[in-house]
Amino acid sequence: MDTTPKTLHKAIISSIRKSLLELGSATKAELSEKLDISFPTISKFLSQMEKGGEIFSVGLDESSGGRRAKRYAYNPEYMLGLAVFLEKTETNYTIFNCVGEVKEQGETPSVLVDGGVNLLTKFIEEIVAETPSKICSIAIGVPGSVDNGKIFYVPGYEDFHDLDLEGYYEDYFSIPVVVENDINAAVLGFSHHNRMKDNQSLIYMYFGQNGPGAGLMINGDVVRGKTFFAGEVSFVPQYKEQNFGQALENRSSTKEGSVEYQIDSISRFVATCTAIINPHTVIFSNDEIETEMLSKVAIESSKYIPAEHLPELTVSEWKQDYLYGLQRLCLDLMIMNDGV
Amino acid sequence: MDTTPKTLHKAIISSIRKSLLELGSATKAELSEKLDISFPTISKFLSQMEKGGEIFSVGLDESSGGRRAKRYAYNPEYMLGLAVFLEKTETNYTIFNCVGEVKEQGETPSVLVDGGVNLLTKFIEEIVAETPSKICSIAIGVPGSVDNGKIFYVPGYEDFHDLDLEGYYEDYFSIPVVVENDINAAVLGFSHHNRMKDNQSLIYMYFGQNGPGAGLMINGDVVRGKTFFAGEVSFVPQYKEQNFGQALENRSSTKEGSVEYQIDSISRFVATCTAIINPHTVIFSNDEIETEMLSKVAIESSKYIPAEHLPELTVSEWKQDYLYGLQRLCLDLMIMNDGV
DNA sequence: ATAACTTATTAAAGATCTTTAATAAGTTAG
DNA sequence: CTAACTTATTAAAGATCTTTAATAAGTTAT
Structure with a gap:
């Protein structure tokens, strides 16, 4: 079971990769909802993955009435x-x-x-x-x-x-x-x-x-x-x-x-x-x-x-x-x- | 993914049930090793399940040179x-x-x-x-x-x-x-x-x-x-x-x-x-x-x-x-x- | 009988996620 | 132009697991 920090970390990374590759791109909110992982956790992992070049930001979504969300995609050459x-x-x-x-x-x-x-x-x-x-x-x-x-x-x-x-x-x-x-x-x-x-x-x-x-x-x-x-x-x-x-x-x-x-x-x-x-x-x-x-x-x-x-x-x-x-x-x- | 407290709790309980029913009985150490869950966590959950009547202690193991381990079994009538x-x-x-x-x-x-x-x-x-x-x-x-x-x-x-x-x-x-x-x-x-x-x-x-x-x-x-x-x-x-x-x-x-x-x-x-x-x-x-x-x-x-x-x-x-x-x-x- | 050692279990500290609260960045209405 | 509102994101507090340390309960040798 994925309860130790190491196995949990790996499981979260893998599920983010899988989702970004399947969806093509996603926002933090979309990933949080799809993976049933809390917002700050998704945010933290995306930040690390972006810093390492594994993913990149593809811009801001159109506003839906409030602040415009940032959208991410997987780096295909990673x-x-x-x-x-x-x-x-x-x-x-x-x-x-x-x-x-x-x-x-x-x-x-x-x-x-x-x-x-x-x-x-x-x-x-x-x-x-x-x-x-x-x-x-x-x-x-x-x-x-x-x-x-x-x-x-x-x-x-x-x-x-x-x-x-x-x-x-x-x-x-x-x-x-x-x-x-x-x-x-x-x-x-x-x-x-x-x-x-x-x-x-x-x-x-x-x-x-x-x-x-x-x-x-x-x-x-x-x-x-x-x-x-x-x-x-x-x-x-x-x-x-x-x-x-x-x-x-x-x-x-x-x-x-x-x-x-x-x-x-x-x-x-x-x-x-x-x-x-x-x-x-x-x-x-x-x-x-x-x-x-x-x-x-x-x-x-x-x-x-x-x-x-x-x-x-x-x-x-x-x-x-x-x-x-x-x-x-x-x-x-x-x-x-x-x-x- | 099982990262929220509720889903994680449920997943741990289910895995303990499944293991006890499959093995017939098990010690804390055996469950910890089999399920890759830490000892204190197993201990806490077994304590709760024992208190609720879902499992019971079937005695102490034979000593293997040190303290004798307590063995648990699932209550079939639960x-x-x-x-x-x-x-x-x-x-x-x-x-x-x-x-x-x-x-x-x-x-x-x-x-x-x-x-x-x-x-x-x-x-x-x-x-x-x-x-x-x-x-x-x-x-x-x-x-x-x-x-x-x-x-x-x-x-x-x-x-x-x-x-x-x-x-x-x-x-x-x-x-x-x-x-x-x-x-x-x-x-x-x-x-x-x-x-x-x-x-x-x-x-x-x-x-x-x-x-x-x-x-x-x-x-x-x-x-x-x-x-x-x-x-x-x-x-x-x-x-x-x-x-x-x-x-x-x-x-x-x-x-x-x-x-x-x-x-x-x-x-x-x-x-x-x-x-x-x-x-x-x-x-x-x-x-x-x-x-x-x-x-x-x-x-x-x-x-x-x-x-x-x-x-x-x-x-x-x-x-x-x-x-x-x-x-x-x-x-x-x-x-x-x-x-x- | 007791010291040394082994193994089981609990206590405490650390790590990390979630939940809640606060802040930021927008849009809309007046 | 600005107040009120909406939505995104971060900060802080809380919860809970893991890891490490301490304690408990045994066995063995002297």
Whole structure:
């Protein structure tokens, strides 16, 4: 519980940061009311944060009949975050500020394929060293299973198995670090970027070389499951002798593999998810499916489930959502940061 | 944020209650350490709670080399809870104390069928009036869709549609009230009674007159979904021309409807859930399925999904889990209670 | 039996938030 | 132009938690 001076101080700072970043700007009275913290306390903390350059005054409000209130905003450059994307073909990075503006980005050959953790470390070290402003948190996305920051399985890359990358880099860089599965980061990114209400359920579809997969957010939380198998939807039995993966694969190797067949498969999957989880939205990557096909999926799935219960089907840009997700994870670390 | 004297006081009291009920008993030092609250503050609050009869001393610990510490426990009779089960055939109630011991129970004809809210109100009034000790919270279970305490749909009983039963009874009785769907309460009850770790995923199956249904808990939270359709698993397409409900119904009207056919249906459903959510446990009611059949389901579902990812299949007593669930909901209200 | 030591608990001082009162900076009406 | 009023902000007093110091109640060794 936040009753000791240190933990109370940290909690107050974090809640002020969170509010200013969410609202864009606020007055003392607004913060006091929103956070249920007394006026002199808010005043004291804002004064300290302004003195340290973390926030700044953006002017006076219009008068509402009395004295005009002073309005404050968070300094977006006060902290920078680094997102690193480990992919099979390359390793990317993006540096961004507190409001998500990209300051710099680049890439290097894939550390998964060649170079391993040592090369990744060197790569991050160079980025951190060459960045003029201070990088305050790091988020790393990986195409594999992650549990509390520990990678334990990346299909095909044994060097990264059973690796507490998060703990290792927090020790190494003395910077808060978070490691997350790429699809889970994308679901998180889509949810936050589209300002979805709390506690919503989403399914983010992808159709990879190994068959379909999905990232799940249920009641606002990413779902991993008992053995981190959640989202391995290729295995869903759909027909008497075919599961989802087999049904989609079939479409490319036989005459039967028409678009209609594919639509039915996907529709059945949407219906299955509706009956079990009842998600708000199902997202497809816009380079994997066309909106025309989505319309057909919507129509087809209403044959299995009453239409009013079906999720909204939408397309989005997976890469961008992935970046938004890693940014969100970084920002959560920055808000909690007390090392500055 | 808990910074005002009133909210801080309430938060400290609630955390002490929660800890004593979870631990069974504790010393001042143990509470101070567990809750990260200073020793004199713990001491002050325990003194007040002891004076008010809410806790009592259970003696001195064995010496560990110095002065022997005093040990405290929560008074289980300090608050009682009332659970009311609205069913199609009858309405039941149970009165219990803080540790779940049943003090009294009984039943009346079903208020869903006859009498409506007025009869339910009268029924609860009589129970509250006739209970010697004070009832501090009420939980009501309903066989229908519930959103934040508001019933909006009970199949077949329109009197109860769009009814904020929770709000209405909190005003009427001035007692904290919670209203929950019966299956969701059972999932909650099973989870807590079996002391499952936080953030686990469970599926509680039932096979009713209207086909199969399920209660879902994912990452420790009950899942309702966009339109409260989550768990309507009857609609899951399983074969080319049959969904889950149809597949199970088929078994009782044709030769094909053998036990093997039923096992395959249920196994496919278990496999489907594993591929999407990867739950820890799937629970069946022990009056609806036999353990021998469950073994067969386990074997059969491993044909669809690698066995290491499959959930544990277990049977449990639905009625008891339902009671445990309503008790849990009541206890959560008691812990937060500041009206005593 | 008692001094030295260990551990539990309370008392006192310090820190920090809230509440109340006072002051500051505006607007409006005469 | 100024008095009266409104709203924002700071100052002072009060409340309550934490930290530090003191006291209490034990055990152990001599």
